[in-house]
Amino acid sequence: MLPVEIKSILEKRAKDGWVPEHEAKAILKIAGVPLPSSAFAATRQQAMEKAAQIGFPVAAKVVSVKIVHKSDVGGVAINIKDKKALEDVWERFEKLEAFEGMVIDAMTPGLELFLGARDDEQFGPVVILGLGGTAVEIYQDIAIRMAPLEKDDVLSMIRELKGAQLITGYRGKPSVNLDALAKAVTAFSRLAMDMAGAFSSMDINPLMATPDGCAAVDARIIL
Amino acid sequence: MDLTPIFKARSLAVIGVSLTNNRHPANVIHAKNHLRSRVKVYPVNPRGGRLNGDRVYENISDIAAPVDLAVIAVRADMVPQTLADCAKSGVKGAIIISGGFAEAGRIDLQDEIVRIAREADLPFIGPNCLGMLAPGYVDTMFLPPERMIRPQRGNVALVSQSGGIIVDQIIKLDAEGVGIAAAVSIGNKAFIREIELLNYLDQREDVGVIVFYLEGFEKGEGRRFVEAAQKAATPVVVIKSGRSEAGSRAVSSHTASLAGDYRTFSSIMAQHGILEPKDELQLVAAVEALSRYNLCIDRNIGIITGSGGHGAMAVDACAQSGLETPQLSEKTRNIILESVSPSVRGIAAVTNPVDLTGSAVDEDFVAAAKALIEDDDIHCVMLLLLPYLPGITSDLGARMSYLAQAAQKPMIAYVPLLEKYRMLIEGFELNGVPVSSSIEGAVMMAQALRRSQPCSLWR
Numbered sequence: 204m205l206p207v208e209i210k211s212i213l214e215k216r217a218k219d220g221w222v223p224e225h226e227a228k229a230i231l232k233i234a235g236v237p238l239p240s241s242a243f244a245a246t247r248q249q250a251m252e253k254a255a256q257i258g259f260p261v262a263a264k265v266v267s268v269k270i271v272h273k274s275d276v277g278g279v280a281i282n283i284k285d286k287k288a289l290e291d292v293w294e295r296f297e298k299l300e301a302f303e304g305m306v307i308d309a310m311t312p313g314l315e316l317f318l319g320a321r322d323d324e325q326f327g328p329v330v331i332l333g334l335g336g337t338a339v340e341i342y343q344d345i346a347i348r349m350a351p352l353e354k355d356d357v358l359s360m361i362r363e364l365k366g367a368q369l370i371t372g373y374r375g376k377p378s379v380n381l382d383a384l385a386k387a388v389t390a391f392s393r394l395a396m397d398m399a400g401a402f403s404s405m406d407i408n409p410l411m412a413t414p415d416g417c418a419a420v421d422a423r424i425i426l
Numbered sequence: 427m428d429l430t431p432i433f434k435a436r437s438l439a440v441i442g443v444s445l446t447n448n449r450h451p452a453n454v455i456h457a458k459n460h461l462r463s464r465v466k467v468y469p470v471n472p473r474g475g476r477l478n479g480d481r482v483y484e485n486i487s488d489i490a491a492p493v494d495l496a497v498i499a500v501r502a503d504m505v506p507q508t509l510a511d512c513a514k515s516g517v518k519g520a521i522i523i524s525g526g527f528a529e530a531g532r533i534d535l536q537d538e539i540v541r542i543a544r545e546a547d548l549p550f551i552g553p554n555c556l557g558m559l560a561p562g563y564v565d566t567m568f569l570p571p572e573r574m575i576r577p578q579r580g581n582v583a584l585v586s587q588s589g590g591i592i593v594d595q596i597i598k599l600d601a602e603g604v605g606i607a608a609a610v611s612i613g614n615k616a617f618i619r620e621i622e623l624l625n626y627l628d629q630r631e632d633v634g635v636i637v638f639y640l641e642g643f644e645k646g647e648g649r650r651f652v653e654a655a656q657k658a659a660t661p662v663v664v665i666k667s668g669r670s671e672a673g674s675r676a677v678s679s680h681t682a683s684l685a686g687d688y689r690t691f692s693s694i695m696a697q698h699g700i701l702e703p704k705d706e707l708q709l710v711a712a713v714e715a716l717s718r719y720n721l722c723i724d725r726n727i728g729i730i731t732g733s734g735g736h737g738a739m740a741v742d743a744c745a746q747s748g749l750e751t752p753q754l755s756e757k758t759r760n761i762i763l764e765s766v767s768p769s770v771r772g773i774a775a776v777t778n779p780v781d782l783t784g785s786a787v788d789e790d791f792v793a794a795a796k797a798l799i800e801d802d803d804i805h806c807v808m809l810l811l812l813p814y815l816p817g818i819t820s821d822l823g824a825r826m827s828y829l830a831q832a833a834q835k836p837m838i839a840y841v842p843l844l845e846k847y848r849m850l851i852e853g854f855e856l857n858g859v860p861v862s863s864s865i866e867g868a869v870m871m872a873q874a875l876r877r878s879q880p881c882s883l884w885r
Contacts, residue, residue: 321685325648326694331685339684347685347693349649356697359882 205397206233213401213426217330219268222424225306231407231419234394236387237345239311239411239418248291251286255305260284262308263292266419269301271423274337276300282310311418313411314369318419320350320395320405328395332357332388334366336409342366350392357385367386370412379412387417402426427549429618430624434610435495435564439486439517441470441508442499442524443477451523452499452569453477455557458571465564467518468493487515496555497566498550502526505553506538513546521566522552526616529554536616543617555613556589559596561606569593580605582717583627585620587612587641588667595637598706602854604714607633621647621654628658632876635716637663637709648691652698661878663701665709666691696881701874711867712874714860716859719836722879725750727861727872728804729779730794732786732818736781736810736840736865743869748884749876751778765793779810785850787817792825801831806872809839810865813847823853823861830859836875840868 205213207228216222221226221382222230225243240257243266244250254261265278278299280292296305315336323329326349333345348361358381361370387410395405403426407419410414438459448457452469462480462685469477474484483489486496486508493760496517498508512520512682520543527536536553543550551558557566561579567589574593577600585590589611596609608627612618620638627633634638636658643651655662666688686726695702702715703709725751756763759776762775766774766782770790775781780798782790791809798807809826811818825837830837841847841855843863854861876884 317684319684323648323685323690324645325643326652326690327646327649329685329690329694333684343684345684347690348697349694351653353882355882362884363881372427423681 205401208233209398213398217426220426221268221271222426223266223268223303224264224273224422225266227405227422227424228306228419230394230424231391231422234397235390236407237383237416237418238395239420240309242307243304244307247290250289250293250305250307250368254269254283254289257307257309260310261289262310262420263289263296264306264308265296265299266303266306267299267301268303270299308420311411311420313413313417315409316370316384316412316417317345318391318407318410319414320391320402322395322399322402322404328392328399330388330392330395332360332364334369339408348392350395352389354385354389355387360388377414380414380416383416384412387419427547427622429519429549429622431494431550432521432551432558432736433563433626435465435519437466437468437493437495438564438753439468439470439483439489439493439496439512440499441486441496441512443469443471443482443643445471445473445475445477445482450499452497454568454570455497455499458565460465461754463564464562466491468882474831486511486517490514492516495564495566496520497523499523499568502530502532502553503533503703506535506542508543509539509548509642510546512547513542513580517548520548520550521555521557522550522613523555523557523566523568524552525554527553527616536614540616540775550617551610552613553616556592556611558608558610559606560608562744567593567611575600578603578605579607580717581607581632582713583607583633583636584609584639585612585623585636586610586639587615588639589613591639595639595709598710599664599713602710602714603852604710604717617646621651624651624658624662628660633660634720635661635663635713637713639665639667641667648694652694652700655700656698656880659720661699661701661720663703663709663712663716664695665703683776691813693808699878699880699883701878707864707867708870708874711862714862715836715838715871715874716878718858718860719875721834721836721875722883723836723872723875725876725884726752726803726805727808728754728798729808729810730791730798731779731781731792731810732784732812732815733810734781735761736773736812737781739865740808740810740840740869741779743866744872747869747873749825749845749869749872752803754780755801756780756802758797761797761800764793765797766790784812784815785817786815788819788825791818791822793830795826795829795837798836799829799835805835806875807835807837808868808872809837810868811839811841811850813841813850818850819849820849821853823859824857825853827854827857827859831857836872838862838868838871840865
């Protein structure tokens with residue numbers, strides 16, 4: 204059963220055809236997928252306050268229903284060191300089409316993964332885990348499973364990746380936290396099941412993974 | 427829905443026989459069952475008369491005895507009435523060979539026969555199909571017997587939308603000594619579809635592996651199919667047509683562009699322990715292995731060979747297939763060294779592969795196989811037998827097979843295919859050990875046993 208909060212976001216965005224980042228993340232949070240500390244700011248004043256609360260350096264991303272691929276239009280800024288730099292970013296974003304505000308994230312280090320889901324015509328929701336984050340389409344190093352998933356399924360997806368050792372550790376580099384990763388992926392797979400018939404695809408890109416845990420840094424849902 | 431009256435029919439009506447054209451599909455079906463199989467056959471044609479000395483019934487309702495199965499080979503627009511007549515006469519199942527339905531744009535006609543069948547609870551296969559072959563029971567494929575092989579009865583079930591593909595597979599499996607329990611061409615699969623057949627065939631004791639040639643599923647049907655296949659006790663093998671990506675998907679998300687239809691399909695099959703051979707060699711190897719063994723193995727293969735070169739090639743092929751050839755334990759190596767002939771002991775390489783050399787005799791192979799069967803770290807024993815070696819006799823196949831039968835561990839043999847080795851090969855095959863005529867094929871068999879379990883269990 205889809206929680207009411209998720210339902211209302213989906214209904215609100217039906218006319219746009221997709222759910223932008225801050226609301227997609229709100230959905231992920233309800234589903235139990237961990238996020239970096241993050242906030243949405245609709246005004247310049249809010250942006251300054253939220254960034255100070257999260258603590259510099261931060262990353263900022265534009266929010267606009269007209270912009271699906273944010274980095275293509277200069278709608279992403281990372282490593283923003285202070286208020287002055289954030290002011291500049293705000294001014295730049297403001298000029299972008301249908302500007303609604305910005306998402307401010309804590310800078311999250313780690314291994315860039317890709318986590319996606321698709322509502323397949325024949326099989327229903329399927330989950331994709333891959334390496335490379337934003338470069339996932341270059342590497343094409345992915346594993347696909349039919350949702351819902353158990354922990355063993357997630358571990359077998361990791362084994363299937365050519366670059367599995369990037370996740371499980373190599374040459375003295377520690378493994379990412381596999382329990383936390385498996386928890387995030389299984390929670391995401393249950394969300395995909397609950398949303399069956401109500402979405403076309405979901406991307407978490409990147410999902411940052413570290414020895415301590417993982418966090419969905421960017422997300423979008425295509426309805 | 428009980429499909430037994432279709433697959434194990436005791437009486438068969440062939441509706442639409444021609445009184446003038448003996449090459450008509452219905453006549454071929456009548457002739458090949460009439461007096462040749464245990465099934466009682468009744469020809470039907472509205473004009474009546476006689477066919478090969480038998481009475482032709484004007485209507486199915488004229489047949490006084492109960493009819494299990496009706497084969498319908500009349501013009502498409504006559505099929506609804508014919509099917510309704512069958513239902514009224516208490517026929518228990520039908521195979522509609524006639525074309526001219528959804529595949530020819532007549533979706534309305536197809537919907538009508540489905541409605542009739544559903545109301546009457548009369549399951550049918552087709553329309554637009556080649557029919558069904560169940561050796562020992564009934565053969566409704568309209569192929570003249572002199573143009574086909576007569577496949578042996580076995581435990582493999584084949585289900586295919588395409589009739590041509592199924593005939594090919596029957597012939598290729600037969601060449602490997604693998605027999606058929608049932609082969610069915612489902613054509614437009616208007617009523618009986620893959621899932622119904624999976625559920626029916628799975629509960630049959632005489633079916634050991636079920637093979638599907640798949641073209642496509644309806645909305646949501648893929649999920650129901652894999653869930654049913656994973657629950658089934660019988661291993662399931664699928665071949666997918668249309669693997670190339672068709673159409674341009676809107677690339678508005680990474681997920682949509684990454685997880686194409688075939689890649690998704692293939693991954694989901696592996697996830698559910700459904701074997702998906704990529705070509706014909708893999709298919710035949712997998713089906714042969716699964717028809718002999720319904721058990722899943724872990725990855726460690728123990729190889730016994732009489733030739734170092736064959737051993738090395740097998741190790742390479744294993745490595746490429748995700749299988750391992752681990753070093754043997756000290757204990758196993760000692761057992762082998764102590765039990766082989768003194769003349770071999772000094773020259774054999776007791777590693778993995780165990781190379782018994784060209785001097786080995788039957789007893790040496792038996793001794794090594796016993797040791798590997800006893801070793802719990804070895805999950806499957808692979809024999810590479812070169813019968814041109816002077817110490818190997820034709821009896822070795824049967825002797826090895828008895829060892830394998832007593833053990834709960836699969837054995838797979840490679841023997842070059844030469845007519846003069848027939849008794850050695852059959853010593854294995856007739857005693858339940860699969861044989862491949864290539865090293866790659868033998869490794870594919872082992873791989874099939876490993877992959878017929880969900881991929882989350884592949885360690």
